[in-house]
Amino acid sequence: MASSTDDREALIDPGALASFLAPVRGRLLVGVVLSGISAVVALFPFVAVAEIGRTLIEDGGAERAWTWVAIGIAAILGRTLLYGSALALCHYADADFRHHLRVRLVRHLATLPLGWFADHGSGEVKKAVADDVKNMHTIVAHYAIDLTSAIVAPLAALVYMSTVDWRFALVIVAYIAVVAAIVAPSSKRAYLTHMDDYNRAQGELGATAVELVDGIEVVKTFGEGSGLADRFHRSVDRLTEIGLLWTAAMGRPWTVMNLLFFPATMAVVICAAGSGMIGLGWIAPVEVLPFLLVGVGLPTGYLQIGQMANSLRESRLAATHLGRLMRLPGLPEPDRPQHPEGARVELDRVTFSYRDGHPVVADVSLTLEPGTVTALVGPSGSGKTTLARLISRFWDVDSGSVRVGGVDTRDLPSAELLSRVAIVFQDAVALRETVRDNIKLARPDATDTQIRAAAEAAQLHQRILQLPDGYDTVLGENGAHLSGGELQRLTIARAFLQDAPILLLDEATAHADPDAETQIQDALARLGAGRTVLVIAHRLHTVTGADQIAVLDAGRVVQLGRHDRLLSADGLYRRMWTAQHTTEGARL
Template sequence: MSTSDTRADDGRPAGLAKPGALARLLAPVRPHLIACGVLSALSAAAGIVPYIAAAEIARIVLERPGGAQAAVWTWVGVGAAGAALWLILLVQSSRIGHYADAAILHDLRVRIVRHLGALPLGWFRATGSGRVKRAMTGDLEEMHEVIAHALGQLTGAATVIVVAMGYLFLVDVPMTLVALGVLALMGVCYRVSMRSMTSHMNRLIAAEGRISAASVEYADGIQVVKAFGTGGRVLSRFDDAVHEYAQAFAAWVAEVRYSSAATRLFGSEMAVLTAVTAAGLAFVSGGSLTVADLVAFLVVAVGLPTSILPAVSASQGVRKGRMGAAHIERLLSHAPLPEPEHPRPPDGHGVEFDRVTFSYDGVTNAVQEISAVCPPGRVTAIVGPSGAGKTTLTSLLPRFYDVTAGAIRIGGIDVREIPSAELLASMSLVFQDVALLRDSVAENIRIGRPGAGDHEVRQAAAAAHVHDVIERLPDGYDTLLDGGGGGLSGGERQRLTIARAILSGAPIVVLDEATAALDPDSEAAVQDALASLAVGKTVIVIAHRLHTIAGADQILVIDRGRLVERGSHAELLGLDGLYARMWAAQEGVPA
């Protein structure tokens, strides 16, 4: 297990990070939680009243047979009133608790999503999808258990114990101590069984994260797995993660099996019944306890485990809720990309790379000392072998990462001095991997400019040469797409994202190998769409197929993170360097 899986950012074990995280996250609904706790306590107190009433009725009948009918009916009324009040208060407590639960979890989900949107892309690269999924599902679900269920169960159990023991002390102190002794043994065994829960839960959560990551990897790559028969290798990572989870769970069970069994034993009605009966008969034989008083213990004390055992589970839920809150708070504590203290608007839309250096790990530079100017109204192509640093360089422009050294400027202003929203609004980004939402075709295009009308959406689609394709869909622009684009081909999905970029009207266009995976017909259609997108814009194109950028105003050739050549297509062929060799290899002409 890696350190990153088991340690918090401040060096403490992950489950122990920042005590009080749960209380801090729940602060906005604290008044509702207090009201829920008070109502739960009152409900529990009312709920024990029928048992006390039954015990008192039994004592009256045994001590005064045939008499005191009025007292019996009084206690019947008290018991009925307690039962009715219990139900009313329980419903109100549950309503307030679930309202608080829905409100705070909604707010937390919004906070998490907004925070994730502000984090640098590098954080997701290092973290993977497992932790995000855990925060949005598992951690919030554990907090839900605390708010909606555990709080009421714990306060209810505490109230039941106080009220019941208070009554039983009035009946007989020695017998009350016997009942308390059994419950105390349950408490000791429970503490022993929970002594290392945090470390075991951290191990389980880490394994669960690896299971999630392996599942996503397998699902996303299922075509490759089936086509090339690599399922065994991919599934082995899933297998390893499941095996680690099973081992972690088995280790926890092996450690707590005896103490957990003892907890259930001493917390059972049978254990309390046995102890109370044995001690009660002994006290009755010795003359220190009446049969009527023994009946009171058999009615009230024996029922205590029914109220306490749910609280035992609830206390485990609180522990998990605290851990979940710590994970969420730690996620929210990751610093987003810093916004400029004194923002400056760019003067134009020319792009300048000034001795740009960047490293993912702080050791090896993915790009190094790259300087280039991309004038407005011109097309700049970036080419080079796979892994040369092309995509990394263009990812620095919208601040998916911040440069390690040097600067990137738009209109003479460092991108770090431009507000993120304004920076991203100035760019249309079209990637090789098409990202479509589970929404209508129109809304997928309207992402480019959320306020755009239907006519503008259709104009953008027409400019992207995809309008006719959309019209042939079952519901036209209202056709719902899944994440993979429904029945659209790869080229049609790509043109849909280009329509999105056209609609945005951004003055800077970044194309990352937008036609690399397309067939010739689709590539031609996408190229026509790109031509409409690029008119009058600052265009930066990452290209794999060199013939698609032969007409670019300038071509930057990158190799091993460095800029090795620059010039027009003809100039670079004349240099007879890396570009000329790449061209010869692709076009099948002698180098």
């Protein structure tokens, strides 16, 4: 296993947090100044009590005592006003910080290739926009002013005690320094040893929890034999084990330190030191009082700084993750955008790879004519879905070009390209919005008449009317759900409303039952009329009527033609056709 230093370098980017805080740095500095002043002012009530005691014991001067009473009351009010102002200022800064950071994140995410979202899913977006921004909240709203108080308050107390007797102040500082020097290194070692492991264990638990939820049907069907539950339990046990080790390793030194810095312990130390100094004739008995009132709280700031270390680390981890996300290159927009003519799609010697040296699409040339249907078939992993997504520019090709209407997709504005391509993939998605809003995603300004026409064309209108509130039904609430086939028809309704000249279909009937498949196929037939259609097919009988069928194998087009010609040739297509029909016959 790598050393803890290497782990920290891998987990945290130096300077990431500071770069994100730059827009609110000015307000944070003002908050720090107010907090620093309030920390000094907060000392005066204790000084006032000490001075009142000294005054009454030494000379009984009531007038001077009342002066200190007034100073103490004014200090309490002033500290409340100053710290409250600092806290309010930093919280307002935090609200602006989170708002602007989330807006910046969403705008950057909008520039990323669609393929990034296909690879990472919603969990990565949720972590960045919600969790990471939330983890940075404490740094902006509290950390700066609390850290300032933790530093300034002991220093101000030390200055005051030095004015009373510098030797006594030095004894207290020496005690605190010795305790810290003995205990702090073991606490730091325990922190650095276990914190990275704890963070990784948390990440593993989150991943296995998502896997368990996504695969809950498998778990319930096959029980422990599925392996998902075992992985989840192992992740929980791993996190618990590391948490216990970390708590034990950190707990021992922190318990010792808190005990030695406890106010009662400090009072005993101060009384012992004071007795010795009184015996030596260095100070008068009354001069012990300021140290008892102020000195007992001197280690508090040190303890606060230690407790804030974890919040700082979480914020740095969050900032590192956000920084790496923000550095991801967005899909470049053309400097001189061009506009396509027609709906012809041309793939010219296209090569693409997810990793260097491992192409998933290799030297593919294919032309899709308007008003025709082109089918992509081939074994799993042959590059069918990747090739289809390159047309809508989920990613940019490594070499070659994809042209729509005679224009390279890299020379088309992304919004215009996507407006010309309607996509119906096999995994239909519905937002937790009304049915109406789900359909009009394709065209936000669509009228109710247009939305209804799209639903009717997708053979979904009658089903929508059966929902509790018809088109105003919020999907996912109060038991309002659509089946897999109905969700697919919802996606088709969006495509009808979009009315794009190019249509990409990725096995849209893969998860549908026979009745739903018939309805989906009828809707798709109407949707594809007169358009440039590309169909990804796993079941070959669904594309026998295609104008051309491209057979892919290992990212290359190995056969191209109509069904009859491909079936008569001795090639991959005929072997796949024979295999599928043999399997279906065996099932019957």
